[in-house]
Amino acid sequence: MRKAIGVDIGGGSIRASLFDETGKELESFVSPTPEHLDNQSFLKILQDTIRPLAKSGIGIGVGSPGPLDNERGVMISSANLQGLKNLPIKKSLVDEFSLPVWYENDANCAALGEAYFGTYKDTESQLTITLGTGVGGGFVNQGILYSGYLGNAIEIGHTTSVIGGALCGCGVRGCVESYFSTRGFLGRYEEKSNRRLSHAEEFFQLVREKDAVAMEILEFGTLALAHAVRGAVHLLNPEAVVFVGGITKSYDLFGKTLETEIRSTIFPVLNERLKIGSGASLSGALGAASLVFSKEKV
Numbered sequence: 001m002r003k004a005i006g007v008d009i010g011g012g013s014i015r016a017s018l019f020d021e022t023g024k025e026l027e028s029f030v031s032p033t034p035e036h037l038d039n040q041s042f043l044k045i046l047q048d049t050i051r052p053l054a055k056s057g058i059g060i061g062v063g064s065p066g067p068l069d070n071e072r073g074v075m076i077s078s079a080n081l082q083g084l085k086n087l088p089i090k091k092s093l094v095d096e097f098s099l100p101v102w103y104e105n106d107a108n109c110a111a112l113g114e115a116y117f118g119t120y121k122d123t124e125s126q127l128t129i130t131l132g133t134g135v136g137g138g139f140v141n142q143g144i145l146y147s148g149y150l151g152n153a154i155e156i157g158h159t160t161s162v163i164g165g166a167l168c169g170c171g172v173r174g175c176v177e178s179y180f181s182t183r184g185f186l187g188r189y190e191e192k193s194n195r196r197l198s199h200a201e202e203f204f205q206l207v208r209e210k211d212a213v214a215m216e217i218l219e220f221g222t223l224a225l226a227h228a229v230r231g232a233v234h235l236l237n238p239e240a241v242v243f244v245g246g247i248t249k250s251y252d253l254f255g256k257t258l259e260t261e262i263r264s265t266i267f268p269v270l271n272e273r274l275k276i277g278s279g280a281s282l283s284g285a286l287g288a289a290s291l292v293f294s295k296e297k298v
């Protein structure tokens, strides 16, 4: 059975795992990354993390936050990995290990992983939406990832939900990410209550305790997200819309409202086939390994 190496570059660590074609993780190595980084030291940590697996895989798939250039295999920069700039990930791994290397943003990897191994894996097409610090997305049609120009497609978090709305990290007002993400919830909560929460769990705990401000922010954010998804469903006509990421741990607090709003506002004919739900919480490393197993690469 073919085996692939999947590498997940996160904010504080790098994880490299070996998977077989059923998605089973056979071996895994994790390296923390220091707060202060430069390109050379980061690439050395990356290579050292992968090295014990290099003889066992047919290729290496890498996922990371962007913006990036998937054709040249370069991480242009990352908000969570300060100090790195124009990082030549693909070249450094091809030179070191002489294996084929694919590199995509982490939301695209998550989408491919869900399409191959997730809750709705037998569907013709899937739109996966990642709900975490920000909002990302990926679209897989008949097993093929639609990655767009240099890998920047399906940035659904930066579609406008509220014209003239809250300022987003991208510099534009009213993005859905400003209303339904960790960043969005904490920002909106601070505006309304002058209180700075530290993470999404704290926000959702307030919702569970029926805090009126938190409930109102979640309600509005859910509608903002639903209408962004409505737009995407009309553009892409996916068979499944799958929500993944840390915020889906609280899916019980918003999933029903979200699904009802989407279903009641899209063209009725689309509901005949559409499946909506939370995904399988697969690891980022498996998503990245899916790049190697991708039908496009066979």
Ligand SMILES: [Zn+2]
Binding pocket: 157, 158, 168, 169, 170, 171, 172, 175, 177
């Ligand atoms: Zn934005």
